Amino acid sequence: MASYVPNTQAEREEMLKACGFNTIRDMYKDVPESVYLKDLLDLPEGKSELEVRRELEAMAAKNHVFAHIFRGAGSYHHYIPSIVHTITDREEFKTAYTPYQAEISQGVLQSIFEYQTDICELTGMQASNASVYDGAVAAAEACEMCHDRKRSTILVSETVDPKILSVVKTYSFGRDVSVEIVPMKDGATDPEALKERLTKETACFLVQQPNFFGVIEEIEPLEAAVHEAGAKLIMSVNPISLAVLKTPGEYGADIAVGEGQPLGLPMGFGGPYVGFMACTEKMMRKLPGRIVGETVDKEGHRAYVLTLQAREQHIRREKASSNICSNEALCAMQTAVYMAAVGPEGLKNVACQCASKAHYLAQQLGLPLTYDKPFFHEFVTEVPDAGVLLKALEGNDILGGLPLDAHHILWCATEMNSKEEIDTVVAVVKEVCGA
Numbered sequence: 001m002a003s004y005v006p007n008t009q010a011e012r013e014e015m016l017k018a019c020g021f022n023t024i025r026d027m028y029k030d031v032p033e034s035v036y037l038k039d040l041l042d043l044p045e046g047k048s049e050l051e052v053r054r055e056l057e058a059m060a061a062k063n064h065v066f067a068h069i070f071r072g073a074g075s076y077h078h079y080i081p082s083i084v085h086t087i088t089d090r091e092e093f094k095t096a097y098t099p100y101q102a103e104i105s106q107g108v109l110q111s112i113f114e115y116q117t118d119i120c121e122l123t124g125m126q127a128s129n130a131s132v133y134d135g136a137v138a139a140a141e142a143c144e145m146c147h148d149r150k151r152s153t154i155l156v157s158e159t160v161d162p163k164i165l166s167v168v169k170t171y172s173f174g175r176d177v178s179v180e181i182v183p184m185k186d187g188a189t190d191p192e193a194l195k196e197r198l199t200k201e202t203a204c205f206l207v208q209q210p211n212f213f214g215v216i217e218e219i220e221p222l223e224a225a226v227h228e229a230g231a232k233l234i235m236s237v238n239p240i241s242l243a244v245l246k247t248p249g250e251y252g253a254d255i256a257v258g259e260g261q262p263l264g265l266p267m268g269f270g271g272p273y274v275g276f277m278a279c280t281e282k283m284m285r286k287l288p289g290r291i292v293g294e295t296v297d298k299e300g301h302r303a304y305v306l307t308l309q310a311r312e313q314h315i316r317r318e319k320a321s322s323n324i325c326s327n328e329a330l331c332a333m334q335t336a337v338y339m340a341a342v343g344p345e346g347l348k349n350v351a352c353q354c355a356s357k358a359h360y361l362a363q364q365l366g367l368p369l370t371y372d373k374p375f376f377h378e379f380v381t382e383v384p385d386a387g388v389l390l391k392a393l394e395g396n397d398i399l400g401g402l403p404l405d406a407h408h409i410l411w412c413a414t415e416m417n418s419k420e421e422i423d424t425v426v427a428v429v430k431e432v433c434g435a
Contacts, residue, residue: 063269067397067398068396068398068417068421069267069398069399070361070398070399070412070425071401071410072410073161073212074161074259075259075270076238076262077267078350078415079416080264081264081341083341084334084337085334088330088333088337093108093111093333094330098290098329099292099306099329102304102305102306108329109304109306110304112290112292112329112332113292113294113304115128115332116129118335118340119276119277120278122239122242122339123248123249123276124248124256125279126278126279127278127279127281127283127284128291129288129290130291130332131289131290131324131328132274132276132288132324133273133274133275133324133328134259134261134271134274134275135257135260136164136167136275137167137324138236138258138275138277139160139167139168139234139257140167141171141275142255143204146255147203147204148203151200151202151230153180154177154180154202154206155180155181155197155198157207158181158183159184159188159189159207159208159211159213159215159217162212164206164208164236165181177203186371187211187213187370187380188217188218189211189217189222191221194222194225194226198225198228199229200229202226202231204226205226205231205232205233206234207236208235209235209236209238209241210238210241210245213370213379214375214412215371215375216373219246223251223253232255233253234254234257235248236258237257238258238259238262238376239259239263240347240350240351240377243344243348243350244351244352245376248278255280256276256277256278257275257277258276259274260275260332260335263335263338264334264337264338264339265331265335272328272331274331276332287308288322289322290306291308293305350415351376354376355377357417358376358377358378358379359375360413360419361411361413361417361426362411364423365411367383369381369382370382377413378410378411380411381409382407383408383409383433384407385406385407386403387406388432389429389433390403390409392428392432393425393428398421398424398428
């Protein structure tokens with residue numbers, strides 16, 4: 001960040017003169033005198049760089065960063081190749097603003113276009129955008145794409161991540177849109193319960209694959225029922241799993257959404273993350289946010305521009321169909337660089353390691369599986385006392401699974417968990433639970 005130099009006094013005076021002012025105060029002549037700050041703020045003495053560093057490091061030391069992680073539930077511990085940060089830490093990417101002026105933003109526009117292409121290939125869909133805050137917002141925005149005056153009911157599976165459901169409900173509040181929950185059966189969406197709730201007022205059905213409990217849903221009967229009722233199918237997916245599981249496109253989904261964090265973004269205590277959205281060609285004009293398209297310039301050379309933009313999303317907010325207004329392009333670029341670095345085979349290798357290690361963990365734990373169904377890299381077990389077990393794991397610098405209640409834990413394994421780590425977890429579990 002070496003190129004930023006504060007304006008000199010002479011430069012500030014020149015800018016003021018160009019604007020027709022003599023002093024900074026002249027710029028605020030319409031502000032009432034009563035609100036001006038007359039005395040200096042009562043602030044403590046400034047500190048040196050070394051003192052500030054020591055204080056911040058002391059604050060950071062209060063956070064405990066576990067050496068071994070077996071928790072997922074929406075944020076996953078994956079290896080990030082060094083090339084990802086080497087590229088995205090470059091100054092021209094870190095400081096890039098929204099690329100409204102295509103003629104000076106070709107680099108950023110191309111990176112967004114590459115990201116969109118990757119997401120389309122990963123999900124099996126035809127169009128993607130690149131401006132969504134996180135996976136939960138992506139799901140809520142997808143629901144917004146589907147409802148209209150005739151269809152104003154959103155159905156959400158009970159197996160969807162509660163955090164996603166919460167955001168969907170928040171988006172629907174005040175919009176005269178109702179959100180109904182489709183019950184689950186044995187850890188997966190109940191197809192019969194879905195059929196009972198589908199009506200001519202149903203706009204869409206949101207299902208997660210794999211679902212919040214790690215179970216791989218049977219999408220085919222759900223897709224058939226939803227489309228027979230004239231509604232849209234939205235699938236919230238784990239991007240790593242798509243290297244080995246069927247894509248939303250193959251299932252016949254209308255919109256695919258998800259959290260891009262597993263694709264090269266650190267867990268980072270909850271952010272910043274990036275949500276991805278992709279849809280069929282029929283739905284692409286309803287995609288919110290920014291979409292980059294490929295074209296040619298006046299000399300016939302390949303070029304990139306913002307395309308299919310709903311103008312009211314910029315200047316007529318009262319008619320906007322979306323609340324997306326900021327740019328997640330840096331996070332999107334990180335996921336694109338990650339996917340380019342690992343490639344299709346590398347991504348498949350990561351997915352296979354996640355699945356195999358999770359199944360090894362489930363087998364060795366010796367704890368009863370709550371749901372006897374296929375899973376990817378997360379699963380729920382029954383435990384005598386979740387609090388006692390997780391405390392024992394913490395004593396070994398291990399972050400155990402997510403406690404769903406006092407007697408159920410949602411476990412997760414990724415390529416980052418070695419056999420030795422898993423065996424240590426198993427040993428602690430057997431000692432505490434007598435499994």
